[in-house]
Amino acid sequence: MTVTAQYRTRIEKTVDQLSNRLIDISHKIHARPEVGNEEFFASRTLIDLLEDFGFEIEKNISSYDTGFIASYKAEKEGPTIAFLAEYDALPGLGHACGHNLIGTASSAAGIALKQVVDKVGGQLRIYGTPAEEGGVNGSAKAAYVKDGRFADVDVALMVHPGHDSYETIPTLAVDVFEVEFFGKPAHASENPHDGINALDAMLQFYAGINAYRQQMLDTDRVHGVILEGGQAPNIIPEYTKARFFTRARSRGHLNDLTRRIKAIAEGAALQTGARMEFSFIQNGVDDFFINKTLDGVFREMAESLGEQFHDDNFGFGATDTGNVSQVVPTIHPHIKIGSSTLIGHTKEFCEAAASPKADEALLMSAKALALTGLALMEDAELLESIKATHKDVVEQQTFTDWSI
Numbered sequence: 001m002t003v004t005a006q007y008r009t010r011i012e013k014t015v016d017q018l019s020n021r022l023i024d025i026s027h028k029i030h031a032r033p034e035v036g037n038e039e040f041f042a043s044r045t046l047i048d049l050l051e052d053f054g055f056e057i058e059k060n061i062s063s064y065d066t067g068f069i070a071s072y073k074a075e076k077e078g079p080t081i082a083f084l085a086e087y088d089a090l091p092g093l094g095h096a097c098g099h100n101l102i103g104t105a106s107s108a109a110g111i112a113l114k115q116v117v118d119k120v121g122g123q124l125r126i127y128g129t130p131a132e133e134g135g136v137n138g139s140a141k142a143a144y145v146k147d148g149r150f151a152d153v154d155v156a157l158m159v160h161p162g163h164d165s166y167e168t169i170p171t172l173a174v175d176v177f178e179v180e181f182f183g184k185p186a187h188a189s190e191n192p193h194d195g196i197n198a199l200d201a202m203l204q205f206y207a208g209i210n211a212y213r214q215q216m217l218d219t220d221r222v223h224g225v226i227l228e229g230g231q232a233p234n235i236i237p238e239y240t241k242a243r244f245f246t247r248a249r250s251r252g253h254l255n256d257l258t259r260r261i262k263a264i265a266e267g268a269a270l271q272t273g274a275r276m277e278f279s280f281i282q283n284g285v286d287d288f289f290i291n292k293t294l295d296g297v298f299r300e301m302a303e304s305l306g307e308q309f310h311d312d313n314f315g316f317g318a319t320d321t322g323n324v325s326q327v328v329p330t331i332h333p334h335i336k337i338g339s340s341t342l343i344g345h346t347k348e349f350c351e352a353a354a355s356p357k358a359d360e361a362l363l364m365s366a367k368a369l370a371l372t373g374l375a376l377m378e379d380a381e382l383l384e385s386i387k388a389t390h391k392d393v394v395e396q397q398t399f400t401d402w403s404i
Contacts, residue, residue: 001300001382003374007116011370014112015363022108022366023359025049029100030354033089036131036138039066042087042100043128046107050126053111061128062143068128069149070107072114078122079383081373082150082328083110084141084158084321086132096350097133098161098337101362106158108362109369120377125153132320134176134282139320142283145327154383155294155329157372158321159365161353162334163342165302165309167295171332172221172247173254174285174318179205179224179265182275185238195236196273199229202240204268212264220257221247221316243281247318250397251286251326288322289393291329294386297375298331302368307335317344329390331372335361 015022029042043066047057050070061067087103089095110126117124127149131138144150181202186195209222216222224244230237246261248254262278269276299309321332338352352358376383 001297001375003371003378007120007374008371010115011112011374012367014115015108015366015370018108018111019363021049022104022362026100026104026359026362027354029087029103030095033094035091036088036133036135037064037066039087039130042066042103043068043130046085046087046103046128049107050110053114055110055114055126061149062140062147064130064140064143066128066130067140067144070110070126070128071123072110072117073123074118074121076118076121078117078120078377079154080123080125080152081113081376082125082127082153082156083107083369084156084324085126085128086158087128088131088133090133090345093345093347094350095353096345096347098349098353098358099132100353101161101337101358101365102158103128105362105365105369108366109157109373112366112370113373116374117377120374122377124373129320131282134285136281138176138282139285139323140283141320142285142323145323150324150328153328155376155386156324157298157331157369159369160332160334161337161358161361162344163336163338163340164334165307165336166311166334167299167309168288168290168332170249170290171288171322172219172249172316172318173251173287173322175246175254175258175280176243176282177258177278177280178241178243180241180277181205181239181269182277183236183238183272186236188234188236192236196238197236198240198274199237201268201272201274201276202226202229202242204271205242205265208264208268209261212260216257217248217253219249219316221245222257222261247316249287251284252397283320285318285320286322286326288319288332289325289330289390291325291331291386291390291393293389294329294331295333297382298333298368298372301371301375302335302364305364305367307364307368326394329386335365337361
């Protein structure tokens with residue numbers, strides 16, 4: 001696949017000229033990790049960078065204080081290319097998923113492509129997307145999708161750091177919710193018959209889930225923790241709370257799985273006389289609709305820069321980029337930043353995310369993303385093929401409307 005040589009040179013030169021600043025930004029964000037919806041330093045740092053290069057900034061996206069959209073539109077008409085920037089860290093682990101690299105690479109890609117977009121034609125957007133790691137009101141991309149923020153986008157691009165370099169792989173759909181049981185306190189010895197034991201309800205709920213596991217698909221996941229389980233052994237617990245994740249290969253199946261887990265909680269309440277409340281604490285995360293043609297464009301550009309790709313199998317991870325992929329052709333490839341033994345969400349991965357190898361991956365990823373965008377802007381037939389493939393994938397899905 002070819003792109004105009006002088007435009008390619010300009011893109012690569014821009015990233016090279018900015019390399020020191022980009023690495024410095026990545027390291028500063030890494031050194032000051034902020035969990036979801038608290039990424040004030042990271043978002044401000046990326047906004048400052050993008051403002052310096054003439055992007056217009058919209059803040060407080062979909063009521064996310066640390067969300068932003070940076071935009072630039074050429075006078076010449078053309079497609080809209082979106083780059084997805086993540087920058088939240090993990091509680092207690094810091095940037096053990098390398099989001100310091102993601103936010104910086106996507107911003108740099110937008111800046112590099114902006115250097116030629118006036119000649120090529122089109123619009124650029126960098127979406128600052130908080131809380132990819134979830135948590136209360138987490139997974140901002142899902143909210144952006146619901147609010148129609150990608151309605152006029154042609155493709156969405158991002159790169160994730162990893163133990164190896166490989167194309168986008170399938171991810172699971174995820175729901176995150178809390179289950180609360182409300183009982184009635186009583187003295188555990190003098191008048192236990194007057195109480196309603198909320199902890200018994202919670203234990204019945206756990207036992208019910210474990211009984212159901214033998215009927216689950218191999219790729220289903222249900223896991224949770226009790227956050228509150230009572231105050232003292234001699235008091236019948238009047239309140240308990242747990243937080244759970246359900247995961248499945250598709251949103252349609254996940255809705256069924258989550259509905260079944262809720263029914264188990266309702267049964268536990270019925271058995272014990274407790275009252276149950278069920279509430280989602282963050283946006284639902286959807287499975288990824290893979291677009292092999294779009295992945296192939298990025299891979300070709302990255303390989304032209306010297307990156308070596310390997311095949312990878314299905315994993316059991318999840319990302320709210322999946323929500324974007326269901327409405328817009330999207331990629332989420334991984335680029336190697338260290339040893340092949342690296343595992344995400346570990347101290348070792350956090351250290352690797354600020355290593356010299358990660359710095360090299362940052363600059364290569366920015367170039368490859370920008371060149372991918374350029375290829376799509378210059379080849380209307382290729383872009384239409386990618387959009388047609390996405391339409392086919394969407395139409396092949398089957399959805400079930402379950403009431404949860």
